[in-house]
Amino acid sequence: MSALLVVDDAAGFAAVQRVLQPAGFDLCHTRGLDRARALSHTGSFDLGLIDFRLGSSDERHTGLDLLRQISPQFPAIVLSDAAHANQACESVRLGARDYLLKPVTEERLLPVVHATLAPPLPPHPLDQLIGSSLPMRALREQIEVVARRDARVLIVGPSGSGKELVARALHHLSRRRAKPFVAVNCAALPRDLVESELFGYERGAFTGAAARRRGLFELADGGTILLDEIEELPPEAQAKLLRVLEDLRFRRVGGEAELDVDVRVVAATNQDLAARVASGLFRDDLFHRLNVVTLTVPALAERLGDLPELVDHLLAQFGASGAHLSRAVQGELRSHSWPGNVRELRNAIERALVFTLGPEITSLGLQPTANPREVDPTISAAIDGLRTAFAGAVRAGDSLPPHLVRTIEHALAHTALGVTGGNKSAAARCLDLDRKALERRLQESWRDPSAMKR
Numbered sequence: 001m002s003a004l005l006v007v008d009d010a011a012g013f014a015a016v017q018r019v020l021q022p023a024g025f026d027l028c029h030t031r032g033l034d035r036a037r038a039l040s041h042t043g044s045f046d047l048g049l050i051d052f053r054l055g056s057s058d059e060r061h062t063g064l065d066l067l068r069q070i071s072p073q074f075p076a077i078v079l080s081d082a083a084h085a086n087q088a089c090e091s092v093r094l095g096a097r098d099y100l101l102k103p104v105t106e107e108r109l110l111p112v113v114h115a116t117l118a119p120p121l122p123p124h125p126l127d128q129l130i131g132s133s134l135p136m137r138a139l140r141e142q143i144e145v146v147a148r149r150d151a152r153v154l155i156v157g158p159s160g161s162g163k164e165l166v167a168r169a170l171h172h173l174s175r176r177r178a179k180p181f182v183a184v185n186c187a188a189l190p191r192d193l194v195e196s197e198l199f200g201y202e203r204g205a206f207t208g209a210a211a212r213r214r215g216l217f218e219l220a221d222g223g224t225i226l227l228d229e230i231e232e233l234p235p236e237a238q239a240k241l242l243r244v245l246e247d248l249r250f251r252r253v254g255g256e257a258e259l260d261v262d263v264r265v266v267a268a269t270n271q272d273l274a275a276r277v278a279s280g281l282f283r284d285d286l287f288h289r290l291n292v293v294t295l296t297v298p299a300l301a302e303r304l305g306d307l308p309e310l311v312d313h314l315l316a317q318f319g320a321s322g323a324h325l326s327r328a329v330q331g332e333l334r335s336h337s338w339p340g341n342v343r344e345l346r347n348a349i350e351r352a353l354v355f356t357l358g359p360e361i362t363s364l365g366l367q368p369t370a371n372p373r374e375v376d377p378t379i380s381a382a383i384d385g386l387r388t389a390f391a392g393a394v395r396a397g398d399s400l401p402p403h404l405v406r407t408i409e410h411a412l413a414h415t416a417l418g419v420t421g422g423n424k425s426a427a428a429r430c431l432d433l434d435r436k437a438l439e440r441r442l443q444e445s446w447r448d449p450s451a452m453k454r
Contacts, residue, residue, distance in 0.1 A: 002025055002026065002046040002047065002117050003025075003026045003027075003028065003044055003046055003047075004020065004025050004026065004028070004045060004046065004047045004048070004049060004113075005028050005030065005036070005039055005040065005047070005048045006027055006028065006029050006030070007030055007031060007048065007054055007055055007063070007066065008029070008031065008049070008050075008051035008054075009031060009051070009055035009056075012051050012055055012079065012102065013029040013055075015102070015103055015104050016079075016104060016109070019104060019105070019106045019110060020109070020113065023110060025113070028044075028045070030055075031051075031054060032055070032056045032058065032061075033054055033056075033058075033061040033065055033066055036050075036070075037066065037070075040066070040069065040070040045074055046074055046075075046117060047074060047075055047076065047077070047113065047116060047117060048066075048070055048074060048075070048076035048077070049076070049077050050063040050066055050067065050076055050077070050079065050096075051063060051078075051079050051080070052064075052078055052080040052081075052087060052091075054066065063078050063091070064090055064091065064094060067094040067095060067096060068094055075095075075097045075116050076095065076096050076097065077096060077098045077099075077100060077112060077113070077116065078091040078096045078098070078099045078100070079100050079101075079102055080099065080100075080101060080102065081101075081102050086359070087099070088322070089322040089323075089324075089359035090322065090359060091322070092322030093320055093321070093323055093359055094322075095319065097112075100112065125168070125169040125171075125172035125173050126140050126143065126169050128162075128165050128169070129143075129162065129166065129169060130306065130309050130313045131303055131305075131306030131309055131310065132305070132306065132309060133298075133303040133305050133306050135298040135302060136298065136303060139166070139295065139296070139298070142295055143166060143170055144173060146170060146293050147169070147170045147171075147173035148173075148174070150174075150264050151292045151293050152264070152265050152289065152290055152291075152292040152293070153170060153267070153292065153294075153295055154230075154266075154267050154273070154290050154291045154294050154295070155167060155266065155268040155269075155295045155296075155297060156268075156269055156270075156273075156295070156296050156297070157268075157270065157296060157297030157299070158299045158341055159270050159340070159343070160300075160340045160341035160342055160343030160344055161297040161298065161299055161343075162297055162341075162342055163228065163268040163270075163297050164183055164226060164228065166268075166295055166297055167181075167183070167224070167226040167228075167266045167268060168181060170266060171223065171264075171266075176222065176223045176224055179220075179221075179222035179223030179224075180219060180220050180221075180224075181220070181223055181224050181226070182216050182219050182220035182223065182224070182225045182226070183225075183228060184197075184198070184216050184225065184226060184227050184228060185228050185229055186227055186228060186230055186231075186232045186233045187228075187232040187434060187436050187437055188436065191440065194233065194234055194236075195237055195240060196209075196213075196215065196253045197215060198215050198216050198237065198240075198241070199215040199218075199240070199244075199250050199251070199252055200212070200213050200214045200215030200217075200218055200252040201213055201215075201252050201253035201254050202253070202254040202255040205252070205254025205255070206253070206254070209254065217244065217250065217261050217263060218259070220261075221261050221262055221263060223264070224263065224264045224265075224266060225263050225264070225266070226267075226268060227241075227265065227266070227267045227268070228267075228268045229268070229269065229270070230267040230269050230273075231269050231271045231273060231276055231282060232436070232440065235283070238286050239283070241286060242285055242286045242289060244261070245265060245286075245289045245290070246289070248260060248262065248263070265290070267290045273287050273291070274287070275405075278405075279405030279406060280405070280406060281405065300338040300341040300342055300344075300345065301337055301338050301341075304333075304334055307333050307345075310342065310345060311325060311333070311345075314345070314346055314349045315349065315353075318353055320353050323353065323356065323361055324361065325360075326360050326361065326362045328362065329362060329363065329364055332364060333345075333364070336366050348364045348365065348366060349361075349364070351365060352364050352365065409441055410441060410442075413427070413431065414442070416430045417438075424438055
């Protein structure tokens, strides 16, 4: 039997009692902020029904004052004699599950109470992929189909678009759902420890290896492993990964025994892997092993119609379902280019809620972004010159310099480092890379004799 705390005057309690007592609920009646607060701290109640005036003539306090103190402990429903939009919005923002007008009736009160006390349904794996746009509907349909098989999947999409959510949905819809899901950011793995992180190591394999350690592939056994930013995997690790994909066997670093592993491999990238294969930066055979099925996650700028749904979802996640965006902010959302995609939107909403006191969000504090098509004329001229030279060499049958793309990348990395006075973080931002990716390119320039030197 559920216990309900009813904070109202005698007439209000009697109306609630007529509806809920025959349904088997245990009711406790009180009025006023102090008594309600004291009872709420006992931890004896599953739900609070709170009159906006607290059933009291004391106008110094309202039900909102009580809501602030009890909503973390148990759910509450606010009851009011008058319909006030501000009251309703503020009540929901503070955690109320609903806002009902008096007089309460069985038809209106009982379903809300049952729904509030019902255990939450487990979320569907696709519930986090928000949006009714055609690209998102197509993506969800593809995920449901692809999840049925163990085929390897390459997820392609810009940073912040939700590639890991896609991978998690694939896992939770598959036969492997009860087994581990392990997400690996390849760009964050230290270059000299990539193999030991992925495949583990034996005791004494290297200095500091005091005990055997299982790698991420072993930890994912029976389940799914996501290799995010797969393009950042160093060449030697690419070769070992290829062997693992071919026969699902591997050796720990420093070990002799071959270990079997049953794991579904999902890779993700924000790069054009085919172009990196053509430039010699990624193994062709590994690319084809990974790219059995491709799922493309659209950029937020390609599905602006999903913004209202995304905003509502994020507000609910942050416990602010009653909040709403001003007209000006809605226009700001539609005109922004969203280079950071859904991650940028999430951060903007969370930041706005920190600085918003009322139910209306009047500013997101978005920084204006340059149109990606607007390229500096000097850079544009350099690109045109390179394009002309490249096309001319191909037509003439001339051989191109080895590792051409890598050489250009190295030149850009060192130039950015010089312009920023050796500040690697600033240089990485100039090139739209993270710091680890920049450091990897700089390291490669010392190892590759064909690359440009400092």
